[in-house]
Amino acid sequence: MLFNSFEFLVFLIVVFGFYWFVFNKKVKHQNILLLLASYIFYGWWDYRFLSLIFISTLVDYFVGLQLYRTTKNAHRKLLLGISMAFNIGLLAFFKYFNFFVDSWIHLLNNIGYHTQNTWTLNIILPVGISFYTFQTMSYTIDVYRNKLKPTGDFISFAAFVSFFPQLVAGPIERASNLLPQILGQRTFSYEKGMQGLRLILWGLVKKVVIADVLALKVDDIFGNYHDFGGGVLWLGALYFAIQIYCDFSGYSDIAIGVSKLFGIELMSNFKFPYFSRNVAEFWRRWHISLSTWFRDYLYIPLGGSRGSTWKSLRNVFVIFLVSGLWHGANWTFVVWGGVHAMLFVPSYIKGSNRKYVDNVVAESSWFPSLREAGQILFTFLMVVLAWVFFRSESLASALEYLSFMFTKFNFPPIYKNGLYSVGSLLFLDWIFRKDERLNFTFLEIIDKRVLGIVEVVVIIAVVYLISLNTSSGQFIYFQF
Template sequence: MLFNSFEFLVFLIVVFGLYWFVFNKKIRHQNILLLLASYIFYGWWDYRFLSLIILSTLVDYFVGLQIHGTTKASRKKVLLGISMAFNIGLLAFFKYFNFFVDSWIQLLNSVGYQTQNTWSLNIILPVGISFYTFQTMSYTIDVYRNKLVPTKDFISFAAFVSFFPQLVAGPIERASNLLPQILGKRTFSYENGIQGLRLILWGLVKKVVIADVLALKVDDIFLNYHDFGGGVLWLGAVYFAIQIYCDFSGYSDIAIGVSKLFGIELMSNFKFPYFSRNVGEFWRRWHISLSTWFRDYLYIPLGGSRKGKLKSLRNVFIIFLVSGLWHGANWTFVVWGGVHALLFVPSYISGRNRTYTSDIVAENSWFPTLKELGQVLLTFFLVVLAWVFFRSASLTSALEYISFMFTKFDFPLIYKNGLYSVGSLLFLDWIFRKDERLNFPFLKSVNKKILGLVEVIVILVVVYLISLNTSSSQFIYFQF
């Protein structure tokens, strides 16, 4: 079920009504409703893959209890290994089996062993598998580290694993944040509800009004890049940068907004990453739930920055390359991760990678300084180049695309109308850059009737655009 569909609108209204007006007497009844609603939401794509979520839930539920119930360090490690092997095994089979087989065959052929591929399987990638497996793994690891006491309430745990707003594309929530909210009593807040609806609306605008419109141009440019000059190819790369941002952050906004309607707060997943002043800051603002997951469960266990510069750099490259591979079974994603590692290295070596951790660009001004503007433009330029690898079908096409960007020096006016979407998004993001939750005091001073009218007009525009696209285009990150 897609957020940008009429089916989801009906689904949300029904579940919301049952949640607050029928099952509001007991938390357990609300959690049973959340669990059933989440399974219906996920099963809308393919009910067969519900078995994977249920199996993953059962494994980590019982493993968590067993780890907590034993004092033997060796047994704890074995139990943790069972959880890791099961979840990584699911990912390896459904997402990477054919990729590794194809890569192995290509390697053999490249050194003279002519081998045919008879091992590839017709495997369908379950939607959201990269997200919910990471979520359940973090639960088991935190129990192993004694940072979390496992719950005995299976219904609540299952609702945590499958919570429908963030099930298929994040944010990847930690049990320490989401599980206590599911176990505890929730109360409806009018202010939270309004803020949630605004986030849903803004997320739909990003997805339907900007991402889906740019997608048509991006698909044509990347598919036929041989036929265009460098100017159009630059536009295609910039358009994709905005498309994937609006598509993915739009999903996160809707997920956070829907959760607010049910009295649950999710972590922020994007904080205006295209206003970053270096690549380190970009990764603190882009897909935050994934980057912090790799930091806490891979980078730090590998030694982090505690064992000297060389090992620290090794760890940096590992997390970036693994992050690239997480995004998809293609060498283009691995190279994309490697490019970001290379872009990150200079600031890491110079010690400037942690320069911008709490402040924002032009924090106390409407306009950036010349230095800040230069930093933002340079970072955006580098990130856009890296996106070419992410979007391209192969490494060869990515390298050709980038080569043409710098060697074909024409700039025809074709596709220039997409710049309106880019400019509008960046302008609004600049205004909102101090709070990704859109919780601004100045909105309270705006006339309620005027504000309501504007929001109704935006809703009608979004609904109209959804009706034009009867296929309701999927979110990009569903394929990951």
């Protein structure tokens, strides 16, 4: 079930009504409703995969309880290993089995051992498996580290794992944030409801009005890049950079907004990454829930920045390469991660990777300084070039695409719709850059008496109707 579909609009209204007007007396009843709604939402794609998420939930629920009950280190390690083996095994089989088999066969053929591939399977990738497996693993790891007390309420835990707004494309929530909210009493807040509706509206605009419009042009350019000059290929890379940002951050905005309607706060997943002043800042603002997950559960356990410089750089490359592989079973994603690692290294060596942690660019003025503008443009350019690997079907096509960008360059024709979309997005992002949750009442600037909940709902309904006529509706990150 897609956020930008009429089915989801009806689904959301029905669940919202039952949640606040029928089952609002007891948290347990609300959680049963959330669990049922989440399984309906997930089963809408393919009900057969509900068994996977249920078994994953069951395994980590009981592992968490046993971790809390035993004090023997060997037993605790065994229990953690069971959880890791199951979740990583699940992910490896459905997402990476064919990839590794194909890569192994290709390697053997290259070194002279010619063999046919008879091992690959016709495997369907379950939607959202990369997200909910990471979410359940973080729960088990935190219980193992004694940072979290496990819950004995299976319904609430299952609702935490399958919470439908963020189930299939994040944010990847931590149990320490989401689970207490699932377990606790929730009350409806008109103010949070309005904030949620604004985020839903803004997310739908980014997805339907910008991402889906750019997708048509991006698909044409990347699918037929041999037929275009370098100028058009530059536009294709730029359009994809904006498309994937609007597509993914739009999903996150809607997920956060929908959660607010149910009295639940999710973590921010994007903080205007294209205004970053170096790649380190970009990764603190892009897909935050994933980058912090790898930081806490991979980078720091590997030693983080402790130890020698070489070991620290090794750890940096490990998390970027694994992050690339997480995105997809293709060497293009691994190379994309490696490119970002190389872009990250200079700031790490100079010690500037922690320079822009809390401050926002041009925080006290309307315009950035010339130095900041140069940093933003350079970082954005590097990120756009790296996106070519992410979007291309193979390494060969990515390298050829990049070479044509520089060797076949010509001034491209003006695609007004695409440029309008890019310009509008960057302009609005610049205005909103200090608050990714849109907590300020920008809609009420016009007239507080005119713009209220009815008007916002009408606007959302109109955007949903527009979305029914678009040719591209699927969110990009569903494939990851």
